Amino acid sequence: MAERTEHLLGCEAKRVANPVRMVMWGTFDLGKPRVRILERGLQENGVEVIRCHREVWGGVEDKSQIKGTFEKLVFLIRWLSAYPSLIYRYLRLPKHDAVLVSYMGHLDVLVLWPFAKLRGVPIIWDAFLSLYNTTVEDRRLLSARNPLAKLIWAWEWLACRAADRVVLDTRAHADYFAQTFRVPQSKMAAVFVGAEPEAFPCLDEVTVADANPVVLFYGQFIPLHGIETIIQAVHLARDEPIDWIIIGSGQEESRIRAMLDAAPLPRLKWVPWVSYTELSDWLSRASVCLGIFGDTDKAARVIPNKVFQILMSGKPLVTRDSPAIRELINPGHDGVLLVPPANPQALVDSVRAVIRGPVRGGGHSALREIISPHGVGAALMASINVNLSA
Secondary structure, three states: OOOEEEOHHHOOOEEEOOOOEEEEEEOOOOOOHHHHHHHHHHHHOOOEEEEEEOOOOOOOOOHHHOOOHHHHHHHHHHHHOOHHHHHHHHHOOOOOOEEEEOOOOOOHHHHHHHHHHHHOOOEEEEOOOOHHHHHHHHOOOOOOOOHHHHHHHHHHHHHHHHOOEEEEOOHHHHHHHHHHOOOOHHHEEEOOOOOOOOOOOOOOOOOOOOOOOEEEEEOOOOHHHOHHHHHHHHHHOOOOOOEEEEEOOOOOHHHHHHHHHHOOOOOEEEEOOOOHHHHHHHHHHOOEEEOOOOOOHHHHHOOOHHHHHHHHHOOOEEEEOOOOHHHOOOOOOOOEEEEOOOOHHHHHHHHHHHHHOOOOOHHHHHHHHHHOHHHHHHHHHHHHOOOOOO
16 A cells, blocks of 8 residues: 555654554444444445454344343343453554544443543544433433433533544534533544445335325334324325325334324324345335434434434435534435424425425435445544644
8 A cells, every 4th residue: 555644633744655544442333334334434445344243132133122130130240241252352553553432432432531541542432322311311310310310411521532533423412522521622523423335225216296195104113203294294294195105113202103093093003113235225215214203312413323314315304403413414415304403384385396396306326425435434534634633
């Protein structure tokens, strides 16, 4: 490889003939696209990635749904028992330029901290989400006055100080971390989630002015997704020849089930779960796809996986307007309609506009490189290839 100038994480610039060598360390969840996209993106940008990993999250789709004292205890033992071998293996690794701790690395980054310091290597923590925000502010599983909530806040405050760079998925989300955990802005970075092009290939254009257009939503039933708003929109269009498909389950499932039992919607099909590899098939059937519509603060700060996947597939998208989505998409972008949060009338009006348009997803092509693994990897390298002396 040709020589280049390296200035990684504040190191003095020097001429080197070898690529950047980065270790991906910890118990990161390989079932999450975010993790796979970052690893692949780094490799596609010429980074030598050394994986030092122990699997603990296999089969756990939603971390908050680990229930029961015994189940939690068994999982905690499995999690903690991974660290001795990870530390031993890390100390034996060859010289490297940085360590990447990826999702879910809130404990990983604290365990690694002293050993990375010992080796003089900076830590890049892809925090991805805040445990405090998720459990206390968004899903409201704990009160802010609960001692456990205070402990989680302190945990994340310390984790931010263990890392040399804290990476989030949007600038709005990074600003939240900086304000909530009192982290200097100079330490924060934002890198989009992206999507895997093989899993979500660009689909042939579908004429959406069909007799029975299909509207598709998939995702977890959590507050930021705004499932209730979708159900209300279906009610508004219940006499129209539109088929609605909702795929998913989660925290708000019982409440949504009660809504549908009280007022059935014959044109709504609810599929509890499909595999990741099947999502592209469902997208191919859709005339228009839905993002998120929740009115929570978190919903304004993040762009969920599904939005990137829909954009990668080239399908028309209706999703809530927010500071986060405007980091990626400007209002009026071809194939994307932005609506106010928790507004079923605006949602159904936008769906109608796509159906009558037709609104096409072809305008997404300009975004595909940005949200591809290569684009995400390049953004990560740009975010850490700066001086951190401040």
